[in-house]
Amino acid sequence: LTKVITANQMALFSSQPKHPFTVFVEGNIGSGKTTFLKHFEKFNDICLLTEPVERWRNLNGVNLFDLMYKNPERFAMPFQNYVTLTMLKLHIQETSKPIKLMERSMFSARYCFVEKMLSNGTLHEGMYHVLQEWYNFIHDHHHVQCDLIVYLRTSPEVAYERIKKRARDEESCVPFEYIKDLHELHENWLIHGQFFRPAQVLVLDANLDLENINSEYRRSELSVLKPIM
Numbered sequence: 001l002t003k004v005i006t007a008n009q010m011a012l013f014s015s016q017p018k019h020p021f022t023v024f025v026e027g028n029i030g031s032g033k034t035t036f037l038k039h040f041e042k043f044n045d046i047c048l049l050t051e052p053v054e055r056w057r058n059l060n061g062v063n064l065f066d067l068m069y070k071n072p073e074r075f076a077m078p079f080q081n082y083v084t085l086t087m088l089k090l091h092i093q094e095t096s097k098p099i100k101l102m103e104r105s106m107f108s109a110r111y112c113f114v115e116k117m118l119s120n121g122t123l124h125e126g127m128y129h130v131l132q133e134w135y136n137f138i139h140d141h142h143h144v145q146c147d148l149i150v151y152l153r154t155s156p157e158v159a160y161e162r163i164k165k166r167a168r169d170e171e172s173c174v175p176f177e178y179i180k181d182l183h184e185l186h187e188n189w190l191i192h193g194q195f196f197r198p199a200q201v202l203v204l205d206a207n208l209d210l211e212n213i214n215s216e217y218r219r220s221e222l223s224v225l226k227p228i229m
């Protein structure tokens with residue numbers, strides 16, 4: 001059977017941008033990435049992709065996320081493996097919308113979390129190199145679109161207070177030192193350029209409380225909504 005493509009279908013195909021304008025929302029744990037994404041829910045032209053924490057919590061009934069925190073020596077590697085897969089799926093997920101807004105990316109997993117796990121000895125050097133091989137392979141064989149990074153910059157103290165307040169079960173054992181080190185890693189990557197930055201970085205003051213943060217969010221609209229303005 002010859003497949004006849006109607007004019008409407010043609011129009012639909014051509015209206016699907018192959019590479020939507022893609023924004024990664026980055027920042028320490030507790031920096032307000034979820035709230036930032038919520039701010040953009042009101043715009044129809046944006047495909048919002050939240051981080052797959054729920055999948056990490058329930059992999060066929062196994063809470064890999066909890067195991068990673070409770071028994072890092074054993075579970076950091078499988079957890080990081082699964083993070084890579086779930087993030088890659090989001091990176092290559094197609095959308096008909098002109099803008100894609102993603103909570104985190106494979107890059108923060110690689111340059112912040114995996115680096116931290118290597119330096120505190122949670123990941124054996126051999127495991128670290130296996131992960132690097134995966135990242136390099138993905139980088140060479142998949143197009144990972146990124147047009148802008150929004151960095152929600154907090155002090156580690158503010159991030160830690162928020163984490164304590166929201167009291168996620170799995171994060172109850174997270175010490176301040178961990179948040180401080182993750183802060184330094186985000187700074188090294190996004191401010192000092194110690195690791196590869198796939199796009200320009202817009203830095204927002206995410207220390208502001210909920211009442212005052214809206215002006216910061218609005219400041220980012222011009223950059224995030226660029227393709228439709």
Ligand code: DGT
Nearest residue numbers: 028029030031032033034035051083104109113171
């Ligand atoms: P928000 O809205 O800024 O407060 O963001 P969160 O805290 O909901 O999201 P995020 O990505 O900073 O952290 C969620 C949890 O997942 C947190 O316990 C850290 C953990 N996490 C995220 N990505 C990775 C990763 O690549 N490796 C490890 N070990 N943990 C990760």
